[in-house]
Amino acid sequence: MSPVPAELQAIGWRAAVDPRWQAAMDAHPAAVPARVVEQHRSGYVVATGPGDGVAVESLPEWQRPAGYRKGAVAPEERPAVGDWVLVEGGRRIVALLPRRGAIKRGAAGEHYRQQLIAANVDAVFVVCGLDGDFNPRRIERYLLLVQGSGAQPVVVLTKADRPDADADAARAALADMAAQEVPVLVVNAKDAAAVAALAPWLRPGDTAVLVGSSGAGKSTLTNTLLGSERMKTAAVREHDARGRHTTTHRALIPLPSGACLIDTPGMRELKPTGEEELADGGFADIEALAAQCRFRDCAHGREPGCAVRAAIGRGDLDEGRFLNYLKLRDEVAAASDRLASRLADKQGVKVLTRALHKRLDDKYGKH
Numbered sequence: 308m309s310p311v312p313a314e315l316q317a318i319g320w321r322a323a324v325d326p327r328w329q330a331a332m333d334a335h336p337a338a339v340p341a342r343v344v345e346q347h348r349s350g351y352v353v354a355t356g357p358g359d360g361v362a363v364e365s366l367p368e369w370q371r372p373a374g375y376r377k378g379a380v381a382p383e384e385r386p387a388v389g390d391w392v393l394v395e396g397g398r399r400i401v402a403l404l405p406r407r408g409a410i411k412r413g414a415a416g417e418h419y420r421q422q423l424i425a426a427n428v429d430a431v432f433v434v435c436g437l438d439g440d441f442n443p444r445r446i447e448r449y450l451l452l453v454q455g456s457g458a459q460p461v462v463v464l465t466k467a468d469r470p471d472a473d474a475d476a477a478r479a480a481l482a483d484m485a486a487q488e489v490p491v492l493v494v495n496a497k498d499a500a501a502v503a504a505l506a507p508w509l510r511p512g513d514t515a516v517l518v519g520s521s522g523a524g525k526s527t528l529t530n531t532l533l534g535s536e537r538m539k540t541a542a543v544r545e546h547d548a549r550g551r552h553t554t555t556h557r558a559l560i561p562l563p564s565g566a567c568l569i570d571t572p573g574m575r576e577l578k579p580t581g582e583e584e585l586a587d588g589g590f591a592d593i594e595a596l597a598a599q600c601r602f603r604d605c606a607h608g609r610e611p612g613c614a615v616r617a618a619i620g621r622g623d624l625d626e627g628r629f630l631n632y633l634k635l636r637d638e639v640a641a642a643s644d645r646l647a648s649r650l651a652d653k654q655g656v657k658v659l660t661r662a663l664h665k666r667l668d669d670k671y672g673k674h
């Protein structure tokens with residue numbers, strides 16, 4: 308495929324084509340590449356340029372419900388918004404092109420499942436209002452989940468114009484995060500001049516995703532970036548019971564800057580998948596402190612020589628953040644265990660389970 312059509316570049320196509328993509332395209336000479344812009348329960352909408360997308364069918368094995376055993380494809384192996392696929396006859400997806408990264412979370416429910424939030428993303432805007440919604444613990448959780456996706460996380464604190472907004476207190480609460488090279492922006496999401504602060508992550512060809520609770524200001528930011536009050540090609544908005552507009556599904560929106568934006572619905576539950584690395588997910592400072600504790604298996608409780616407790620005592624480490632770290636560490640370990648047994652189930656290889664359990668023991672201590 309050369310040269311790369313401008314239409315594809317406008318929706319995030321990279322000039323240098325992955326050799327694995329070339330192989331997939333060679334295997335389906337009649338198909339054309341397209342990007343998934345919307346995902347519905349019943350199917351996908353894909354686009355080959357910044358204009359309207361088209362509804363397409365997916366492979367039958369992608370439509371089988373989760374839990375369907377024979378020939379089932381795990382949800383994380385099915386296309387998500389942001390994925391590149393090959394489409395034949397303008398109507399049917401025939402292949403999913405390998406992704407350069409994806410943002411995922413653990414799905415609610417009894418069985419271990421991963422849920423994709425967005426694929427092939429360069430930046431993640433973690434949006435949080437400087438109102439009653441402001442919660443540093445939830446921002447820390449988002450950052451942990453973003454880790455491993457290959458995307459740059461950026462915290463965007465909205466509603467700076469509100470009389471109750473305390474930007475200084477919020478910045479102080481997120482200081483440890485900022486020290487780990489996670490930018491923290493404070494904006495009035497309705498003000499184009501303020502929202503221009505997001506520009507470094509919205510260069511032509513970039514794909515960014517907005518995540519955050521319902522009401523955090525994601526759609527407001529999208530509208531301001533689009534430069535219009537209407538959401539144009541954006542997410543179809545439906546009225547909920549109280550007559551409010553809420554984003555009901557994920558959609559990929561080309562911006563005037565040449566970047567693409569993925570809006571996501573507010574997420575109530577943010578469960579780790581078990582693949583997260585705490586040291587890379589915003590907690591490098593705590594992991595480094597823990598390495599200095601006198602005992603290798605220090606639980607940072609009442610043990611003598613605990614470097615973590617000492618840092619909290621000195622006021623160098625926020626206790627709330629430390630408690631959140633412990634909680635997230637336990638959740639990652641538990642999810643990691645469930646992931647290991649799912650992999651073992653799938654492949655029936657006992658050796659693999661043992662190897663994985665050993666890795667977990669090394670990382671988290673006996674469990």
Ligand SMILES: Nc1nc2c(ncn2[C@@H]2O[C@H](COP(=O)(O)OP(=O)(O)OP(=O)(O)O)[C@@H](O)[C@H]2O)c(=O)[nH]1
Pocket residue numbers: 465466467468469494495496497519520521522523524525526527528552553554571572573
């Ligand atoms: N004053 C002020 N209001 C804002 C700001 N950002 C968002 N709002 C308001 O907050 C409310 C919720 O904003 P939305 O943009 O719809 O929130 P959302 O994150 O898209 O919510 P969901 O679609 O439910 O996920 C709206 O009434 C916005 O006008 C801001 O920076 N300043």
Ligand SMILES: [Zn+2]
Pocket residue numbers: 597600601605606607608610612613614615616
């Ligand atoms: Zn300790």
